[in-house]
Amino acid sequence: MYKKIGFIGLGLIGGSIARAIRREYKDISIVALDDTKESIENAYKDKTIDNNNIFPIDELRDCDIIFLCAPVIINISYLPKLKAFVNEDIIITDVGSVKGEMEQAIIDNNLEEYFIGGHPMCGSEKTGYSNSNDRLLENAYYLITNNNIINQNKITTFKEFISSIGALPLELTPDEHDYVTASISHVPHIIASSLVNFVMNNDSDKKTMKTVAAGGFKDITRIASSSPTMWQNICLTNKDKILKLLDSYLLEIDKFKKSINKGNADEIKELFAEAKEYRDSISTGKGLIENVYEFYVDIADETGVIARIATILANENLNIKNIGIINNREYQEGALRIEMYDEFSMFKAINVLRANKYSIYS
Template sequence: MNDLVVGFIGFGLIGGSLAHALREQNPKHRLIAYYYNKNKVNSGLTKAVQDGVLDDIVFDLECLRECDLLFLCAPVLSNISYLSKLKNIVKTTCIITDVGSVKGNICKEAVALGLGSQFVGGHPMAGSEKTGYTNSSSRLLENAYYILTPTKETKEGITEILYSLIKSLGSIPVILSPSEHDDITAAISHVPHIIAACLVNMVKKADNEDKMKTLAAGGFKDITRIASSSPVMWQNICLTNTDSILHFLDNYIDSLNEVKDSLSANKEEAIFDFFQSAGEYRDSIPNTSTGLLNKVYELYLDINDETGAIATVATLLATNLISIKNIGIIHNREFEEGVLRIEFYNQNSCEAAALLLRKHNYTVYER
């Protein structure tokens, strides 16, 4: 696209990552972000200006009048409330989109306000348990599905423009209806987040002496990692995608009751089938970074318990220009192979590291 004036309302992990990607795509884009409190400016916004990612911070919504493209990146309920405030400000040619995990409510509100023709719901299926601009990066969007949900009134040309832009940023745009999107995300993201939080709270309540916390294996931390996400964001999601979430929660509860009954009745075959069916379906899921629950690029390896062992591995990777996101010893390896866990920023780095380490006679376990 030509040089654009792009506005942001809300500027955290996703907004910051979009801004990074837009800045890299075309340095001439003018990127501005709105903040509601001039006397207490968000530190992430200030840093974004210092980094050259943002051109300016504005404190009056009227300053967004010049925008050609406007991203609503606040929590879901806040995004919806901003639409009515923007109705008489944005120009008719401005494309308005959001990045929330729920699409039905905001698309309906856009139509009700007369903004349906210029609104396209958006949901980049990427993220992290970490939040804020300081954790943002254009890499977050690379090869990630980016769902677009036009309203029933959205002009076709506007959808095409946004589709092309998202694709140019390195994401994979997919067009869905708002209701289809909300059902899918309830099943593969919203309910899993609730389950993860329930598991953590269950252990917390039972862990009177912190023994469970101390002995928690890597498997427990892996399946509950998403429970560390923003509570405000997930409160908003649950309050706006309630029907779809309740539907799939009911399905999950039915499944739990079936397992409970099988255990109570000692149904050996049913228990075996339960785990076999789950394993077969999970193994059929493509091992890519484009799912909604963000992919972790990691490998494990055996190292000797000696001074400098970790430093040797880190130096080997660094000298071959392979960046490490995280590294650490696994003390409880009940369900893990390898004593050293290394996490990378992308799949290419993970694969290159595995090849390099094996060349140097390390035993590597990939997941």
């Protein structure tokens, strides 16, 4: 299929794609450039990539695929350099959350016949190669945008390749892509960040809100911990669609405001009921916002209880991603929150602890 693959940017997404390719294809040569030397050195030590140094970009000329995995604006800045050595067999692809501006830059650089837009719908609030893993793309949609100029055989082969590393390719036009991602990813990230800023700016000097901000509030604002630089780039490159959808969102807020102001019990209940029905119908598969594999355990307030639970799970070769006491349980039963790395581990941990007479809530 492919013999050599290059990466520009080896952070969370680039690193995870590279790791997944290495897992499935031991004989493919993988090389990478990144502005963080430590990422290159660590990826070389992991045997994910074959180079342990920063090399001139024109050494990517013999790659079959070049993945652009830096922020959108930086990816665009590399296009004139890539244009200098592209050949008819090469594929240039990106992983960016915005396609319109990238597609225009591709046209401006006369690279349409080489470019396939890509966007793996997975991620994390964590960043960098150190947080990447070879299963991040597992059963995640991988959005592919087609400009209808590149050879269709290239598209078909690329989609087969993406499938082979565990992802689920799905084709959209660039405009469809940017509208969809603005709706289900970009605007929600803005809302989450604005909620955090709202609480911070309205808290008392005693920081009471921050003290009790756990449970539901922390869950719905988790994505506010994502990379500020990445979201700066996204807002600047998908501005028109984000602004249009923010206006629509403000109308939804206004519906709640008017219903509450009128004291209309039926309207208020209906707004929450509509949201619940639609939310409950959404697939639990991987999307743009990373799944969290967590559950809650009832525990007594006694010395060593967390250590005992951790030991029980460790004896079953189960690795805990995160564990901690929930002090604000307004919306959640169970005093101990346990987060696992994947769905299989979560269900196995639940069954193991139930077998040990612990009460579990999910």
